[in-house]
Amino acid sequence: FSLNVSEFVAISISNALLFEKVEKLSVTDGLTGFDNHQQMQ
Incomplete structure (x- = not known):
């Protein structure tokens, strides 16, 4: 299982x-x- 740099950047x-x-x-x-509601308190 190997990721190249472009795949890593896309996932990130x-x-x-x-x-x-x-x-x-x-x-x-x-x-x-x-x-x-929680944000309004």
């Missing part, structure tokens, strides 16, 4: 984008996009 970018998405979803309502 994908992981970073997914992390940002999860981070945003953790503080907002997925349906409305508004801050969730």
Whole structure:
């Protein structure tokens, strides 16, 4: 199992984008996009 540099970079970018998405979803309502209750306290 061998990854070349371009595959490694692509996976790293994908992981970073997914992390940002999860981070945003953790503080907002997925349906409305508004801050969730925990964020408002």
